[in-house]
Amino acid sequence: MKKTVSLIFLLLFTHMFSYEFNYEKKMVNYDYNKLKSINLKLDKKLVYTSGGVLAGSFLLDETIRRVVKKNKNSFSDNYFETMNIFGGDYAILLLMGTYGSSILTQDEKLRKTSFTSIESLTVAGTLTLGVKMLLGRARPYMDKGAFEFKSILNFGTDYWAFPSGHSTVAWAIFTPYAEEYSKWIYIIPASVSLARVYKDRHWSSDVIAGGLIGFSVGYILHKWNNNIKFTGNGIKIEF
Template sequence: MRGFFIFVLWFSYVVNAFAGSSSNLLKTYKKDVFYTVKGLKANKNSLLTFGGLLGFSFFLDKGTRTYVLNHQNTTLKNTADFTNYFGSGYILFPAVTALGTWGFLNNNYKLLEASVTSFESGLTAGLLTIGIKIAVGRKRPYGTDNPFRFKPFKKDTLFHSFPSGHTVMAWSMITPYAVYYKQPLLYLIPLSVNFARVYKNKHWLSDTVMSSGIGLAVGYFFSKRHLNKKIVLLPSKNNLMVGVRF
């Protein structure tokens, strides 16, 4: 999660750069959060289904870990090492920044909007994940063979297994691009991070299931609101401002 803090610092820089328009930006962000909460409440059946899937995954944790540890090989290890980068803040944050900048410089506002939404989604999901990690205090699989070891509010990252920060970042920041461009195949990227975190014995299966739900929900609802309201970053004379395109 260290890369996440680089993300936060960059966010602070952007907000300051907005000068007089920063209040509009923060107001828009607040509405995005409320829209997401409202959207989740309106999809109770989906939440119940996800809750059942998450609960079931807890009982698969130990067996999955044992199976993975007994089926290690060079090809899968190299694959996991590679796909693990797609959940790293050191990769995602600069990549999204570069894509957004490219979109702005080339008047590709669809790419700019998707990147801004990805940025905002990653910030929100990341902050939420940090809070849950600390509050839950689940021990990582490389430190125990018991998936039900919890020590809430421990500072030691050994007890920050639930949920997976890498997986949350991948889902929350890739989902906006999948929604904006209607490309479900992009979800293979965060799924590969799910695989990497379990294969590398950094997280239990249920950690990644929870992370997928958080990241997908935040990324999806933020994207839907921005697309419905056509919220964009508009260039002004001296800076940028949040606006609504008709």
């Protein structure tokens, strides 16, 4: 079975990299130019609400951790253990497999959505990693409290709590699919975020911050790329 799967992936990626990726190059160029020219007009109400929720979650971090630790059971253990993988390497492999299959099947809608997801993951993941390294927040299992920040540019992963990388990855990857296909898909990243708190890897504020980064980047890129239409002769941008 493993040999068969390995062979399929080998054939898939061999076929993928024989492409010139003209669609993808134009999408990246479009998003880059859009970013340069955009005039950011933030919704003050949304900013205040998001900031208030995040600030409030910091104050509730210790309480939420205690409540979660007291209410664990076998069903929750199994569910969150399963969902946790959708915020790590498995999710990235699933994304690349979906992207590759869209090329093989010439499904342009899936191809655009998958590549948007790849863009989202790259941007959101970079942002989250940078914040993790700068703030150096202790993970809950270190038992140092919710307000323990070690140092700037700390490279120890025990102090990479804020924001949650798994939450960022999950929301960044699945948001474009949820917006394009079904809002029910949001159950996956939501479950990943809950799993990180349940497994005592993150504070609640960590997963909220990671989720906000992943969702925001994925949502914006999806909206931008809705202007891009695949045609029989190439790619068309509509305004």
